[in-house]
Structures are given as C-alpha cells and as structure tokens.
Amino acid sequence: MTVTDTDQHHDTHEGESHGLSDMGYVKIAVFLAVVTAIEVALSYTQDQLGAAFLPLLLILMGIKFFCVILYFMHLKFDSKLFGLMFYIGMFLAIGCYGVFLLSMHFFSS
C-alpha cells in the first residue's frame, strides 16, 4: 500500500451514490402503495383469475421487492460489490430452501 494507492482508493469511493431526488423517492413509494393495493384487490378476485392468480401475485411481489432494494437501498446506484454480498445470501437462501421444500414434496402437494 502506497500513498498513491490510497489516493486512488479515495477516488473510487465515488462508486457510492446517493440515488434519486426526494420527489423521485416519493414517486417510488406511491408506486409501491399502488402495487400493494392491486395485490390486495387480486386476493379478493382469486376465483375469477384462476391459475393466473398465483403467478400474478408473485410477479407483483417481485416488483415491490426489487423496487425497494434497487431504489430505496440504492443498489442501482451503488457499487456492484454491495449487491453481490446481498445476492449471494439471497440466492443461497432460495437454492437451499427450494431444495428443502422440494425434498418435502411441497410443490407436488
């Protein structure tokens, strides 16, 4: 580690950004509230939706999930290394518990 190296690392700290404007965050929050309202409305119309009900609900849940982590948690604007730390844990959990549920015949029942 040299003084020059240290200065260079200081410059790369710019990879961390503060994200959207306050109004941008308000718009995201309104969008999330609307998606939540749609989710609740869907839960009352599940008989009419039939087989489309579950995929629709899971897609809306995914949209909300990624909106929060990308915009509110700044993953979209920050260094990819932060995202990597989170996604490793997330995909490890999905893989591990997916296999767990599969072994318990959860999806077949």
Added chain:
Amino acid sequence: MADTAVAPATGHDAHDDHGAHHTSTGLSNNKLAMWMFLGSECLLFGGLISTYMLYRGRHSENLGPDQVWDIPFTSASSFVLLMSSLTMVLAVSSAHRKDDRNTKVWLMVTALLGALFVAGQVYEFTTFYREGLGFTTSLFSSSFYTLTGFHGVHVTVGIIMLTSLVGMIGKNRVPGDKAETVELFGLYWHFVDVVWILIFTLVYLIPA
C-alpha cells in the same frame, strides 16, 4: 518502503473531511459488512418462511389462515411499514445534505411508523390468541408466530436503533461519517420492509 510506512497513518479506515474511507476496495467497510449481514439475514428469514409454507396447512378445521386473517387490517399495517421506508430514505437524503434537523425529524417519523406497525402486530396476535390460536395450537400457528414474531423483533430493534440515533445526532455524538451511519441504519430498516413484502404476499395473500 517509506511510502508503506506513511500510508497507515492516513490510510485504512481513516476519514478525511468528507468522511470518505480509504480501504482496499475503495468502498466503505461498514457498508460492505452491513450488506453481508443482510445477505445472511436472507438465510434466516428464508428458513422461517419456507417452514411456514410447509406447515401452513397443518391446523384444525376452524383455526386456519382463511378463518383468522384480517386482510384489510394487515394491508393497512403493510402500508404503514411501506411508508416508513419512504421516511427513512428521506432521512438518508437529508443526512447527505448535512441537514441535521430534517434528518432527526424523518428518523423520528420512521420510528413512529415502525411503532405503529408493531402495535398493529401486537393487536393482531392478541386477537388470534383470543380466538384460540395459541403458539402451540398447531404446526401452522407455531410457524406463523415464529416467522412474524422474528420480523416484529427486527422492527422493534430497528425502532430502538433509530431513536438512539436521533439522540446521538442531537448530542453530536455520531462517530465517523454521520450520513453513512444514517444510511447503514436505513439499509437495515429497508431490509425489514423487504422481508415484510415477502411475508405479506406469501403468508397473508396466498390462500393455504
């Protein structure tokens, strides 16, 4: 070699006037550690959610999810927690602008919304208990109370952290970069919100 000797004095984990960090990655170690912690939390909640999914059908005929859930009430609680994420991100934004007054106001609003959510959860648990759904009533109830209880504890810890942070900002006792500290608290709070997004859909909206 002389360079090597000089570097540590101004190097690792030191702060300059802007609070930036000098690390081997060029990124804040604290923030990296927080993201790693949140990644590990995915495994905790993943285990609790999948256990609930497995046992949600294991209950008596009249005390299952379809009989006890109050979707309008839980939807309102979800909305409150969602809005607390907005107030948290506004606190982070104010902290980056070095606006201590607004940072404290938004942090307090976030803590109050969090407290409202926890109060709603306590009310919900009490109602379920009065209807006969105790912790050991069935595998469904055990897995449900464990999952939502763990989440509630996380929200409660978040509220304690937020109120402590408001006090520390008020007394100007926040060590290091104040904006980054608020951002770290914010990451934790948003994660709690993200977990609730999953719980709300998978536990409450999808029928057993």
